[in-house]
Every structure is written in C-alpha cells, then in structure tokens.
Amino acid sequence: MPFGKPRGERADAVRNRERLLETAREMIAERGVAKVTMDGLAERAGLGKGTVFRHFGSRAGIFRALLDADERRFQEQVLSGPPPLGPGADPVARLVAYGRARIAFLLDHHAVARASLDRGRPAPAGDPSVSQLHIRMLLGRAQVRMPSLNGLAVQLTAALEGPLLLYLSMSETSAPPAPDVDHFLGDSWQALIERIAR
Amino acid sequence: MPFGKPRGERADAVRNRERLLETAREMIAERGVAKVTMDGLAERAGLGKGTVFRHFGSRAGIFRALLDADERRFQEQVLSGPPPLGPGADPVARLVAYGRARIAFLLDHHAVARASLDRGRPAPAGDPSVSQLHIRMLLGRAQVRMPSLNGLAVQLTAALEGPLLLYLSMSETSAPPAPDVDHFLGDSWQALIERIAR
DNA sequence: GATCTAAACGGACTCTACCCCGCTTCTTCT
DNA sequence: AGAAGAAGCGGGGTAGAGTCCGTTTAGATC
Known part of the structure; x- marks a missing residue:
C-alpha cells in the first residue's frame, strides 16, 4: 500500500x-x-x-458524535469490565446484564440518542451492529439452537432498543421518562432472554 | 350528554x-x-x-393519513378475514401469520411508513398499539406463561416493526429493499414465536 | 332569501437545516 | 525562510416546515 x-x-x-x-x-x-x-x-x-x-x-451528526464518546466507554465496560456485564460470566447472565445496562444507557441518553437519528438516511450501518454483534456473539456462546442466530440477533436488538428509541422517548426536555420504565423493560428483557435460552 | x-x-x-x-x-x-x-x-x-x-x-401527518387507509384494510383482514390470519386458527399460528403479513405490509409501505414517523414527537400512542394489542391478545390466548405479557408484547412489537422501520429501510426511492428480506425476517419471526410459545 | 357565526381558508412570515464557494491558514518541501 | 498546495473556514443564500391572523364561506336559523 x-x-x-x-x-x-x-x-x-x-x-x-x-x-x-x-x-x-x-x-x-x-x-x-x-x-x-x-x-x-x-x-x-x-x-x-x-x-x-x-x-x-448534519445536525444529527453532532449528537452522534456526542453519543460516540459515551458509547465507547460503555462498550469498554462490556468488552473488558467486570462480570456479569464483562467477560467471565455465563452467557445468558451476560445477555441479561447487557440488556439492563443498555436500557439504562439509552434511558440516560435518550434525548441525545433520539436526536442522533437522522431522518432520511437509515441508521448508520455501524451503529446498531455494535449491540447486534454482541448479542449475536453471546447467543452463540449460549448454544441457543435456532435456524438463524443472525435473524434472532436482529430481532432482539430491535426488541431492546426499539421501545426506547421508537415508542417510549417522550417529550424532549420535560417528563423524566417515568421512574420505573427501566425496571419494567429490564425485567421483561430478562424474562424474554431466559425463555429463549431455556 | x-x-x-x-x-x-x-x-x-x-x-x-x-x-x-x-x-x-x-x-x-x-x-x-x-x-x-x-x-x-x-x-x-x-x-x-x-x-x-x-x-x-405536519408533513408526517399526511403520510400517516395515507397509511391509515391501507392500515384499516389490513386490520380488517386480521380481525375478520380467513384464518390463519383471521380468527379461527390456533393463536400461535395466528401470531406467526400476523408477523409475516405485517412484515409484508411494512415492506410494501416502507417509504410512506418511514415518512409518517414524526421526528421530535414520539410515535402517536395509538399507532404501535394496534399491532401491540393484537399481539398481546394472541399471547394471552396462547397461554404463554410470563411475568408480564405486556412487556413481552412491547418487545415483540419492536422486534417485528423495528427492523423494518429503524434498521432496514434503505434509501428513499431507489433500492427495492432486497428480494428476500421478507423471507428472512418472516422465518426468524416464526422461529422466535415458536420458541417463546413452546 | 337574508343574516349570522363558527369553521375553513390562504398566503405572508419566521425559523432552521443545509449548500456553496471564494478566502484564509496550516503544513510541508526546498 | 519562502513558496505551493491542500485543508479548513466563513457566512450569505436557498428551500422547506410550521405559525399567525385577517378574510371568506358553508350552512343553520329565522
């Protein structure tokens, strides 16, 4: 070269x-x-x-850049932090922990995360796939037997991030998005994962 | 009154x-x-x-109105069309059929559906819940035993509609969104449902 | 048919994202 | 140090969403 x-x-x-x-x-x-x-x-x-x-x-690009910094820190925890989020724990436990952490992260950043979504262009190919790849990897390790783990990973990613980004992010500034949303979503994520992995 | x-x-x-x-x-x-x-x-x-x-x-409102017409027709099929989409079939089979039909519908309408999403405001409370309520109802009938069927319904709705709306809707006009996306998503939806209902 | 009133209309106005392109500043090479 | 060339900068210009409010009109009432 x-x-x-x-x-x-x-x-x-x-x-x-x-x-x-x-x-x-x-x-x-x-x-x-x-x-x-x-x-x-x-x-x-x-x-x-x-x-x-x-x-x-673009305007969205600013918020994407802002998110990226925190996102990188988050991914570090996932890749090399302490279990159960980081490596070392049982894959199912890691999936559960990942979901809960991700929900908390998105809830924390929901205003910026939402603003980072560009209308017109779809989500940047590289962005959802961080979550998606990680989920995919853990599903593999958990020995989940399914025809298409890729398909499942896509759906689980959507199940995890969709409700926050698409349906749940209420007003821009006001309304601290309900106190127990993260428990609700976290619990149902856990139930979903445990049911699938069973 | x-x-x-x-x-x-x-x-x-x-x-x-x-x-x-x-x-x-x-x-x-x-x-x-x-x-x-x-x-x-x-x-x-x-x-x-x-x-x-x-x-x-708003601009999005126009596309919402446009979708509504087709959406109503779609819901009619679901509510009173022939099985397995309509009533009469086993609830799990209906869930599978619903997912496949919904995927096809969204794929068909993806440009308008995407434009109908309002940036800034969250999705109108009434819109996702049509899918969500239906899924919720079928889960109940299928006797799925879970701590929170509502939570599951939220996630499944996101799993179903999220990939289309959020991750998959490519360019505005060009790129007829890949030939077999609907098979891929349909199959993995079916696998997901059958695994959960099992 | 004349009158009245609330609903509907229209288009000028504002606000903001995004484009464009001549000008300035950094970097590097001699 | 000086010069060349590329990268970066600035801000005026455009287009499109959404607002406002004075004007028009459907349709109910008498």
Whole structure:
C-alpha cells in the first residue's frame, strides 16, 4: 500500500471540533437538545456555520458524535469490565446484564440518542451492529439452537432498543421518562432472554 | 350528554381533504415521497398551505393519513378475514401469520411508513398499539406463561416493526429493499414465536 | 332569501437545516 | 525562510416546515 503519509488532521481542525463538541454539551445542559441550532452553536463557539457542517455533516451528526464518546466507554465496560456485564460470566447472565445496562444507557441518553437519528438516511450501518454483534456473539456462546442466530440477533436488538428509541422517548426536555420504565423493560428483557435460552 | 349535534365536518373541508390525499398519492407515485413538499402539494391541489396544515398538522401527518387507509384494510383482514390470519386458527399460528403479513405490509409501505414517523414527537400512542394489542391478545390466548405479557408484547412489537422501520429501510426511492428480506425476517419471526410459545 | 357565526381558508412570515464557494491558514518541501 | 498546495473556514443564500391572523364561506336559523 503506497501510503507515504495519511496526512493527519490539521491541528486547528482538531481544536475546533473539540470546541464545538464542548459547546454543544454546554448548550444541551443549559437549554436542552431542541434548542441547539446550527447557527447558535456556531456563533457561541465563535466559528462559522460552514465549519460545523464540515465536521459533523448534519445536525444529527453532532449528537452522534456526542453519543460516540459515551458509547465507547460503555462498550469498554462490556468488552473488558467486570462480570456479569464483562467477560467471565455465563452467557445468558451476560445477555441479561447487557440488556439492563443498555436500557439504562439509552434511558440516560435518550434525548441525545433520539436526536442522533437522522431522518432520511437509515441508521448508520455501524451503529446498531455494535449491540447486534454482541448479542449475536453471546447467543452463540449460549448454544441457543435456532435456524438463524443472525435473524434472532436482529430481532432482539430491535426488541431492546426499539421501545426506547421508537415508542417510549417522550417529550424532549420535560417528563423524566417515568421512574420505573427501566425496571419494567429490564425485567421483561430478562424474562424474554431466559425463555429463549431455556 | 347535552350534544344536540356534533356539528359534523363541513362539506368543503371533506372535499379538500380528499383532494389533498389524492394529490399526495399522485405526487408520491410520480416523484417519490421525498419530493412531496407542503408548498408543492398545496399548489398542485390548488389550495393554500395553511389548509394543508389544518388538515394534517405536519408533513408526517399526511403520510400517516395515507397509511391509515391501507392500515384499516389490513386490520380488517386480521380481525375478520380467513384464518390463519383471521380468527379461527390456533393463536400461535395466528401470531406467526400476523408477523409475516405485517412484515409484508411494512415492506410494501416502507417509504410512506418511514415518512409518517414524526421526528421530535414520539410515535402517536395509538399507532404501535394496534399491532401491540393484537399481539398481546394472541399471547394471552396462547397461554404463554410470563411475568408480564405486556412487556413481552412491547418487545415483540419492536422486534417485528423495528427492523423494518429503524434498521432496514434503505434509501428513499431507489433500492427495492432486497428480494428476500421478507423471507428472512418472516422465518426468524416464526422461529422466535415458536420458541417463546413452546 | 337574508343574516349570522363558527369553521375553513390562504398566503405572508419566521425559523432552521443545509449548500456553496471564494478566502484564509496550516503544513510541508526546498 | 519562502513558496505551493491542500485543508479548513466563513457566512450569505436557498428551500422547506410550521405559525399567525385577517378574510371568506358553508350552512343553520329565522
């Protein structure tokens, strides 16, 4: 591969992206997701609108980038944290733990997660598959006997993330999404998994 | 209840709504969902933009209304058509049939269905619950023993509709969404149900 | 048929995402 | 250090969603 140098990102670009992300976080904390506009963000960061789009491509892109940071931390727990979420525990227990943790994560981030969904384009190929691959892997280890583990993984991912993203995410800012939703969903996830794995 | 007369909808309003729906159908057929704009629709129908919003509330509302018509026909099949979709068959068989039919329906309507999802507001409380209630009902009849049938119904609905709406709906107009997606999803739905009901 | 009133209408207005492209700044090579 | 070239920047411009409110009209009543 004749790639002398990939020509890394320019230093000012890195600085500006960082600054935009930071500013976005502030604005979200202060006034909520809905009040973050491209013009507003650019102005407050002291940059041009064009710059914002160059870095994130779209409004949704900003929220995706914001999520990514936390998502990475979450995945770390899953990949190398302590059991039952991390490796070491029984695969069924890990599935249950994964679901509960994921629900809590999405509930925590629901406003941003929802805003990161781009209307028009489907979900980015790489995003659901983190969950999906993990679920797929654990199903395999759990020796679940099914004609298509891939199909099952797709459905379970949807069962897990769908209710939050699609049906449940209430208002943008108000309404702290009910106190026990995560118990409800967590419990029924556990029941579902245990029934399937049985 | 002192309601002398509910004061039905005015005739011109009915006519105009019909006309808007019809025009929208034409525009979708000709240029695709993405090219339907509120201004364009209003102009082509020979009406004002305000009128369009009065009738449908938002862009998504138009597509919701469009779907509703077909949806009603679909529900009719489910409620009183021939088995195994309609009543008469074993509840597990009906669940399987329902899933397959629903997948086909959503695949058929995916462009409009996707456009009918309102960004910002969550799904209208009444929409997913048609599927959900039906699934809930069949689960009850199938004597599935689970701590929370409601929870299961939520998840199964998401498992059924989520992949289509969230992960799978490719580009707006192009890409006839793969030839055998419905087999794949249908089969794995069947496997899932049979495993749960077992 | 004339009158009245609430429903329906229309289109100008606002707000925001996203595009475009000439200008500036960094980086690297000599 | 200077120059060339690419990457990054800025902000004016466009298009489309949704709002507002003054005007029009269906249809009920007398």
